Amino acid sequence: MRHSNDRRRRILDLVSTGEEDVDALARRFGVSASTIRRDLAGLSRSGAITRTYGGAVLAHRAPEQTLPDRERIQSSAKEAIARAAAGVIQDGDSVLLDSGSTVGALGHCLANATVRVVTGNLPLVPVLVQRGFQVTILGGDVRSISMGVVGSLAELVLRRLTVDKVFLGADGVIAGRGLCEASPEQCALKELMMAQAGSVFVLADSSKLGQATQQCWAPISKPWTLITDAKASEAQLQPFLSRPEITVLRAR
Template sequence: MSMRSKERHARLLEALNAGEIDIDELAQRFAVSASTVRRDLQQLSKTNAVRRTYGGAILTGHAIETTFEQRLAVDGDAKQAIARAAVDLIEDGDTLILDAGSTVAAFGRLLLQRRLRIITNNLALLPFLAKAPAIELVVLGGALRSTSMSTMGPLANEALRRLSATRAIMSADGVVAGRGLCEADLEQVALKSLMMQQAKELVVLADASKLGRAEQQAWAPLPPRWTLVTDAGASPQQCQRLADAGARVIVAQGCLAA
């Protein structure tokens, strides 16, 4: 490998340290052709230094966070099955905290005929919940997080500290026995942890692909007892590990008691 190639590889790794960058942007930055960048990234991927993505690359160890619309489109049947199972846990008169996330959004859309008080930072749900005749809606303010269509930050935290709930309904990028819920940044997990504290019960909605997944770097520890609602793709081994860690695991129409 030439000295110029080695220098370019080092600069590529430095640029990717900020996150995912597409090939055209890298080519423009280093004044080389897109095909040259592709060859460089291919060589780096062979050493596991980077992971190729659609149209670009990311450093190994950086998880790619998808947008809310992309998550909503993935595993739609599983999300609906989880949402229907979770609705059976809710009683009229409950006060619910609804987290951000596409699976929680699917759950929230099934509540429109229920008599509930709902506290949420999930902006995608507002057009639906606002029309529900028997739902008292409390919206947490704060900074907009466009990738999840939610609010977060000090304002959301301060508002939530003044409220309490029967149940918190939450999602996550990953659910790991003994570690908790993982997300992309600390502000997300700070709000999630507060949601758990302000509710008597915790219900986590997560499809099978989220179980054991630990790609993100920020963690919200789980309480000693909580409920997981997942889909039929979850393996018995995954369910048992979570049950052993304190979860009541509901799989589609079945339940594995902790």
């Protein structure tokens, strides 16, 4: 019984980081798939998880934070990531800036007004316009908690544009799975952003690596670059470094 309880605690930890497939969990623990199903059933009865076809997800999402709250968290790491991201932008580039605090920090780092900016990150718009940037705003519905836009109108505008580089934020990022967010609308827009960009950059501080704090996902179907901070451990980075489609840039 003790071994079963220990295994269930470890399964819950793995589900919280996005590993939810029954067969994968069975291989990890060296037990049968039916044993894992019984463990998941027990966790489901306790209210810790919600069963899905072939696996499980956490039953309760982490509360989504407001933009001002996000800006106060890991601020020095986000500033370092922003500087590193600004370093990959070249003269004359067209860039697509996602909503969120880390991408917002990147917007404040931009200094070369030959860069054309497309964004739904509303707090950045007056900052960039006042600095002389050419700015295209995505229309759509405003999410007041993040001050970013989502929805069919934003997608309609974006389908008529292409950019050299897109810079994305996320609530969590898992190698081989993608970006997690609070709503399907956010994920749909991020997927389209990636499709319309020549190069994809994900800006995520070390606290978000390997984390699945929300239940909606935007998979990444092309080569991409993770830009994270110096506090990211080797254990956190190893799943990203082991995948040939991912380049890792650690800000200093």
